[in-house]
Amino acid sequence: MENTPNNLSNVDCTEDCAICLDTIEKKKTLTCLHSFCTACIDSVFKLKPACPICNTYFGEYTGTQPEGTMVVTRSWLKLPGYEHCGCIVIEYSFPAGIQGPEHPNPGVRYSSTSRTAFLPDCQEGEKVLKLLRKAFDRRLTFTIGRSVTTGLNNVITWNDIHHKTNVEGGPQCFGYPDPVYLSRVQEELRLKGVTGDD
Known part of the structure; x- marks a missing residue:
């Protein structure tokens, strides 16, 4: 051939x-x-x-999160599923303001809000905390829009990076135990370009 x-x-x-x-x-x-x-x-x-x-x-991807603060403290509180360590407490706080040109309704007011989230104070929890800090600094953690829970418009809402806002109750209550949460939130962060590589 x-x-x-x-x-x-x-x-x-x-x-x-x-x-x-x-x-x-x-x-x-x-x-x-x-x-x-x-x-x-x-x-x-x-x-x-x-x-x-x-x-x-x-x-680097930058979001539309309004001005706010992210304060981290440590607690001896034990999270279900992580009884061997304490926990990391994250306090997010945002004052009221007026939407900018990057928001859905420029010039329209939005109200103040605060949120509290919990991570286990272990090696993987510390890794997630660093990624959450990076996401917050890049304005990716929150946005302004319509709240899924209240139905209100022009409010500060989560921006598809899930947080544990309760200590207990499992995934259905945004709490612990949830053995796959730390890996799941890292994937959500990766999809927004937030990794430990940069």
């Missing part, structure tokens, strides 16, 4: 852009090896600098 190169003349070598779903124009390939139309990926990156296919971040 003769050794000949593969005949590619009948193979469709065109790629479709996963954003516009049309043939890629002015192809831009990211370091994650996913390709898009240059105009499409540039417009996506203005909102969130991450690959729409694999969510690999390129640069």
Whole structure:
């Protein structure tokens, strides 16, 4: 049998852009090896600098969290499932303010709020705390919008990084025990570009 190169003349070598779903124009390939139309990926990156296919971040993503504080203290309180250590208490506090241009209703007031969250004071809890601090500093932990629990609009709400706001009651009550919480919240943080790598 003769050794000949593969005949590619009948193979469709065109790629479709996963954003516009049309043939890629002015192809831009990211370091994650996913390709898009240059105009499409540039417009996506203005909102969130991450690959729409694999969510690999390129640069640092900053959210729309209003000005507030994150204060961390330690307690001897034992969390169910983590009886071998104390706990880390996180106090989030936000004063009332007026929505800026990055918020859903610029110029509209929002009220003050505070939240308390708990982590086990162990090695993995400490790792999650550092990631939560990074997320808070990047304005990713909270946003302004519609509260799922109260139905009110123009309020400060969680922004898809789940916290344990109760000591007990299990996952259904946002408390402990919940053996997969620490790994789950790390994945939620990773999806927002918050990892220990940077």
